[in-house]
Every structure is written in structure tokens, then in C-alpha cells.
Amino acid sequence: MAGSGPTALERFINGIIPENPVYRQLLGMCPTLAVTNGMKPALTMAGATAFVLICANVITSLIRNALKPHLRILVFTLTIATFVTIADRFLQAFMPAMSKVLGPYVPLIIVNCIIIARCEVCASKQAVGTALADALGCAIGFALGLSSIATVREILGTGCWMGMRILPEGWDNWGIMVLPPGAFLTLGLLLGLAEWFGAARKKAGRS
Amino acid sequence: MDHLVDILLIAVGAAFINNFVLHYFVGICPFIGVSRRVDQAFGMGLAVTFVVTIASFLAWVFTWFVTRPGAPVTAWVWHLFSPGSDAVLDLSILNYIIYIFVIASSVQFVEMYLKKFFPALFKAFGVYLPLITTNCAILFACLEIMKHVSGVRNPAEMWGLDQALTLAVFGGLGFALAITTMAGIREELDLCDIPEPLKGPGITLLTAGIMAMAFMGFTGVDRGLAAFLR
Numbered sequence: 001m002a003g004s005g006p007t008a009l010e011r012f013i014n015g016i017i018p019e020n021p022v023y024r025q026l027l028g029m030c031p032t033l034a035v036t037n038g039m040k041p042a043l044t045m046a047g048a049t050a051f052v053l054i055c056a057n058v059i060t061s062l063i064r065n066a067l068k069p070h071l072r073i074l075v076f077t078l079t080i081a082t083f084v085t086i087a088d089r090f091l092q093a094f095m096p097a098m099s100k101v102l103g104p105y106v107p108l109i110i111v112n113c114i115i116i117a118r119c120e121v122c123a124s125k126q127a128v129g130t131a132l133a134d135a136l137g138c139a140i141g142f143a144l145g146l147s148s149i150a151t152v153r154e155i156l157g158t159g160c161w162m163g164m165r166i167l168p169e170g171w172d173n174w175g176i177m178v179l180p181p182g183a184f185l186t187l188g189l190l191l192g193l194a195e196w197f198g199a200a201r202k203k204a205g206r207s
Numbered sequence: 208m209d210h211l212v213d214i215l216l217i218a219v220g221a222a223f224i225n226n227f228v229l230h231y232f233v234g235i236c237p238f239i240g241v242s243r244r245v246d247q248a249f250g251m252g253l254a255v256t257f258v259v260t261i262a263s264f265l266a267w268v269f270t271w272f273v274t275r276p277g278a279p280v281t282a283w284v285w286h287l288f289s290p291g292s293d294a295v296l297d298l299s300i301l302n303y304i305i306y307i308f309v310i311a312s313s314v315q316f317v318e319m320y321l322k323k324f325f326p327a328l329f330k331a332f333g334v335y336l337p338l339i340t341t342n343c344a345i346l347f348a349c350l351e352i353m354k355h356v357s358g359v360r361n362p363a364e365m366w367g368l369d370q371a372l373t374l375a376v377f378g379g380l381g382f383a384l385a386i387t388t389m390a391g392i393r394e395e396l397d398l399c400d401i402p403e404p405l406k407g408p409g410i411t412l413l414t415a416g417i418m419a420m421a422f423m424g425f426t427g428v429d430r431g432l433a434a435f436l437r
Contacts, residue, residue: 026408029235030343074311081304089300104231104350107303111343113236180230181423184416188409196404 008133011122015137021114022145023194028114032146033183034105039162042150043143044098048091048106050139052083053115054132060123061131067124076119077110084109114142152186153177212436216429217373222381224429227344229385229419234344238386239411248390252383256376258314258339259348263375265309266349267356267368274298274305275357299357306349314339344382348375389415 021027028049035045056079060067067075088106091099099106109115118138123131154160157177159167176182225231228238234255241251272280276297285296318336321329339345351374355366366374392414401410 026239029239030232033232033235074308077307077311078304081307085300085303088303104347104354107350108233108343108346110303110307111346176420179423180232181416181419183232184412184419188405188412188416191412192402192405192409195409199404 008130011130012133012137015134015139015141016144017141020141020145021138022142022149023191025114025117027117028112028142029187030108031105031112032149033180033187035102036146036150036153036183036186037157037178038154039147039150041098041101042146044091044095045102045105046139046143046146048087048102049109049112049114049142050135051087052080052109053118053139053142054135055083056080056115057118057123057131057135058128060119061126061128064124064126072120072124073116076116076124080115080119081110114138149183149186149190152190153182157182209437212433214370214373215436216433217370218377219432220429221374221378222384223422224425226381226385226422227347227378228382229415229422231347233347234342234382234386237338237342238382238389238415239408242386242390242393242411245387245390245394248386249383252379252386254336255339255342255344255382256379258310258317258336258342259345259379259382260372260375261313261317262306262310262345263348263352263371264368265313266306267352267366267371269305269309270302270353270356271368274302297357299353302353302357306346306353310345310349344378348378385418388418392418 015021019025022032031045031049035041056076059079060076063075084107087109088099091102091106118135122134126134151161154162155166156174158173159165159171174182177186221227227233228235237251237255242248270278272278274281274297276299277295278298281296281298285292285294314336318329321336352366352371355364355370359365389411393411396410396414405413
């Protein structure tokens with residue numbers, strides 16, 4: 001069925017660590033930086049993105065034979081926009097407070113490069129099962145990326161994790177961590193760390 | 208007079224205080240990807256300003272006349288089909304789809320127009336124009352306009368076309384400012400001894416963090432300016 005290229009399982013695993021959307025491919029940076037000042041918004045965002053990613057991938061895969069090459073990007077974005085509208089209305093109806101916190105970043109999922117990239121690279125060429133596995137892997141990888149950044153920022157910025165106190169009461173909150181500059185600094189340092197680990201592992205493998 | 212002050216505050220807010228890149232994190236992809244050389248970065252900044260203005264204009268027109276609650280065109284069409292009905296129609300559920308459609312097609316048209324009438328400019332922008340379709344900054348400007356047109360209940364507080372265009376133009380210029388500054392810094396960084404793992408995106412993000420701290424210095428400028436002018 002799949003013919004050439006990685007199988008469904010390989011694609012699923014690929015999305016989580018080896019081709020992690022946040023650390024390896026540097027895709028979808030806007031939400032990565034914007035909603036990671038706490039674990040709860042980060043997880044909600046990851047959930048919404050996962051929903052849109054999975055639905056869009058499955059639909060794209062189902063209609064892949066009818067796609068015209070020059071119109072495909074437009075079709076992708078319209079499919080994605082439809083599911084984002086559903087996700088946005090759902091959040092407004094059932095989690096109004098969280099929807100306020102996330103603000104414009106839920107509709108901005110439409111232009112999240114991860115989803116368009118997955119539709120273009122995988123879903124428009126593969127069968128439904130493979131596309132689904134690929135979307136699941138990518139969604140988990142994205143959730144891991146978001147939560148790692150959110151963990152650092154929330155613990156250093158407020159001393160809590162998911163609202164539970166982690167650091168002692170006397171901890172001086174690093175206010176900058178929950179403000180915009182903290183997002184850039186945390187992601188920059190974590191990227192460096194991931195890069196460093198990768199290089200160290202490669203070196204160990206060679207010698 | 209108050210109206211002019213409002214517009215000035217929107218302009219300063221969009222360009223400096225709530226800079227698209229450094230405060231709202233939209234348009235990060237080109238900010239990291241196309242900030243290697245100053246001239247390229249400047250070209251990208253201008254291309255974004257250009258497209259964001261056109262897309263915002265169209266987004267405002269559609270939101271104002273078609274999708275906001277009680278919009279004139281929608282009401283008129285509704286009255287054709289059911290005369291005498293006093294229902295207030297709200298099509299704002301279609302907003303996102305309309306915006307992305309408007310952005311994609313305006314990028315397409317801008318590309319064709321430039322190719323025909325300003326070939327030199329088209330050559331300079333060429334590579335970046337298609338990329339702009341998926342630039343969050345454009346959609347973000349449209350969403351801000353939507354928030355101030357269809358999200359407001361009091362008609363007096365609704366943004367007119369002038370306010371919407373101010374946000375778009377100055378937001379775009381703020382983006383150009385941020386990306387050009389970043390490119391200037393990165394050109395200097397080429398000569399520095401950066402730790403191996405941080406090379407590339409890592410050091411760019413750290414630099415952006417420090418720039419964002421500098422831009423935090425603008426916080427409160429709008430209130431001071433308003434008090435001074437009113």
C-alpha cells in the first residue's frame with residue numbers, strides 16, 4: 001500500500017523525537033513562543049493543534065487523488081481553516097476562560113507551518129492510515145516541545161507547575177520568564193541544549 | 208482631535224509597544240529565516256508591509272459589510288429573501304475562512320501586478336511573496352481588525368477603515384524595523400566566536416530575547432502620550 005518511503009510506524013516515531021517539529025524542524029514558532037508562559041495554555045494549544053492536524057491530514061489524504069497541483073495549497077488552507085473554526089468555537093463554548101488567554105493564537109493555527117507541511121509532505125501522497133500515524137506522531141512531538149518550554153518558563157517565572165507549587169515559598173519569581181523576552185531566551189537556550197546533546201551523542205557513536 | 212490621537216496611539220502601539228514580532232510573536236519564521244543580510248531583510252519587511260496593508264483593507268471591507276452582526280450587505284440580501292424580517296444576521300463564523308482566502312488571493316494578485324508593472328520590484332520581492340501567504344503577521348492583523356469590528360457591541364467603538372489601515376501599515380513597518388535591526392546584528396555576529404550548539408537559530412532567538420527586553424522599555428509610552436496630547 002505505502003510502496004516507498006517510511007512505513008506508518010516509522011512516521012509515527014519520526015514525528016516525536018528525530019524530526020520533532022519544534023526542536024528539529026523549527027516549525028510553528030508563533031504558538032511555541034506565545035502560549036508557553038504556563039502549562040495549561042500550552043497543553044490546550046497542543047490539543048487544539050493536534051485536533052486540527054489529525055483532521056486536516058485525514059481529509060487531505062482522502063481527497064489526495066482529486067487534488068489539482070496548482071490549487072493544493074489553497075485547498076489545504078481552506079480545510080485547515082474549517083477545522084480551526086470548529087476548534088475555536090468549541091473552546092469558546094466549553095473553556096471560555098482558556099479561550100480568552102489563548103486569544104488570537106487559536107485562529108493563528110491556520111497558518112501554523114507544521115500542519116501545511118504535513119499535508120504537503122505526507123498526507124497528499126499517502127494512504128489514510130499512514131497520514132493518521134504521521135499526524136499523531138507530529139502532534140505528540142509538538143506537545144512535547146511546547147510542554148518542555150512551558151515547564152521551564154512556568155517554574156522559573158511563577159514557582160509553580162500546572163498551578164502546583166514546586167519551588168519553595170521564598171523563591172523570587174523571575175518575572176521576565178513569563179513575559180515575551182523569556183520565551184525567546186528559553187527557546188534559544190533549549191535549542192542550544194538539544195543541539196549539544198545531539199552532537200555529543202553523534203560523537204559518542206563515532207568513537 | 209480625539210480621533211487623530213486615537214490613530215496616533217494605534218500607530219505607536221502597533222509599531223513599537225506591541226511590536227508584531229517582539230511582543231505578539233507573529234512572523235517569527237521570516238524573522239529567523241530571512242534575517243541573514245540587511246538588504247534581504249529590508250525587502251522582506253517592505254513586502255510584508257505591502258501585503259498586510261492590502262489584506263487588511265480587504266478584511267476590513269468584508270468584515271464591515273458582510274460578516275459582522277447586522278452587516279449592511281448581508282441584511283440587504285436577507286431582506287430580498289424574507290421581506291419584513293427583523294432578524295440580525297451574524298456571519299462571523301465564516302471570518303477565518305474569508306481571511307485566509309483574502310490573504311492567499313491578494314498575495315497572488317500582488318505578485319501578478321508587480322510582475323506586469325514593476326518588474327524590478329518583482330525581482331527584488333520575488334522569492335518572499337509566496338512565503339508571505341503563510342506569514343502569521345498578515346492573518347494576525349486581520350484578526351485584530353476583526354476583534355475591533357465584529358467583536359465590539361458598541362457601534363461608536365468600532366474601528367473605521369482609517370484605524371484598520373493605520374494598524375496594518377504601522378504593524379508592517381514595526382515588523383520591518385525588527386527584522387532589519389536583527390539582520391544588522393546578525394551581520395556583526397558572523398564575526399563573533401559563538402559556541403557551536405548555539406549557532407544559527409539558537410543565537411538568533413537569544414538576540415531576539417534581548418531585543419524584546421529593549422522593546423519592553425516602550426511599555427506605558429502610549430498612556431503618557433495620550434495624557435500629553437489630550
